Amino acid sequence: MMKKRVYLSPPHMSKLERELMIEAFDSNWIAPLGPNVDLFEKEMSRYLDDKYCAALNSGTSALHLAIKIAGIKEGDIVLCPSLTFAASANVILYEKAVPIFVDVNFNSWTIDINCLQNAIEKYKPKALIAVDLYGQSCNYDEIMDLCNENNVFLIEDAAEALGSTYKNKKCGTFGQMSILSFNGNKIITTSGGGMLVSENDEYIKKAHFYATQSRENVIHYEHHEIGYNYRLSNILAAIGRGQLKTIEVKVEARRNIYNKYYKELNSFEGITFMTEMPHVKTNRWLTTLIIDSAIMGINRNEVINILEEENIEARPVWKPMHLQKLFHGSKFVTNNNQDVSKYLFDNGLCLPSGSNLNKKDHNRIIEVLIDCFSKK
């Protein structure tokens, strides 16, 4: 018999989400507005140190509106780490701006400060999209200094980092605008959804405006600007409210999952886990590690295939943007041709890390991995 499938990061729902959703249904607020949307924004705002929030239908929509509201126009240069999910960079193209990719640091897996400094000096960008990769907060003291000194608009892509902190401040509060994602695989989910966050109320008002087709405030349908249909459904916001109530429990669950992987596997010489950087508490959205195939005698893809045979879902680390056909010809800034992004992509593995992963399945995954790593 086929073993039960273990997913990388499945949704983790409770009775509360179900009740809130049914309540929303019964109230007949089946629309991309309504009391749950307002409350989800308020509750997220409370969670994120009273920043202003706009609930949207995806993290990608939130990034797109951030780029627009930051005033990015055709031909403007926007920096972005190469090692990220494509959504971070796609939105630069939506506005016909020019992405320039920056390498990441070998220890943190987030944007490398040296490379960033070089890229800013050389290309004079309008904006930076900083990505808190796999829950690891960027080093915001240095990034914010560099951005302030050089007049670079800072957008924080915290899609993977809700619940993480840097110097005890929450990810999602560091950008002039920050974004969150509630996609099905993220730490909390509304099946699909996102949030734009800022301490500037004007930006958030603008986001609500753009997200409702830029409808002017008169009784008929009056439009002066291009608009979008980006608002979050009231039904989905109900689920989001339930999810947010247990964010801290979910973070602790994922951190415990990481700790167990680490304890059982870190003694293998050719295995390196993504380390938590100083001042950072990561949500450990996904446990990620590098396999040195020369030492281990097995490579990342072989490990994924063996896990797949056991019906366990594992994945490579994001494929860097500068290696994607879509971005062929884009500039890439790295230290001495190191290309850390490519190294992490070639050797990096993401392991099942859902906050509802049970002990038995977790042990089974670890057994398969120990078996893989002991083969040589």
Ligand SMILES: *Cc1c(COP(=O)(O)O)cnc(C)c1O
């Ligand atoms: C998931 C993700 C997004 C996009 O969010 P969606 O809600 O799926 O549109 C953006 N950036 C990063 C880094 C992500 O992981």
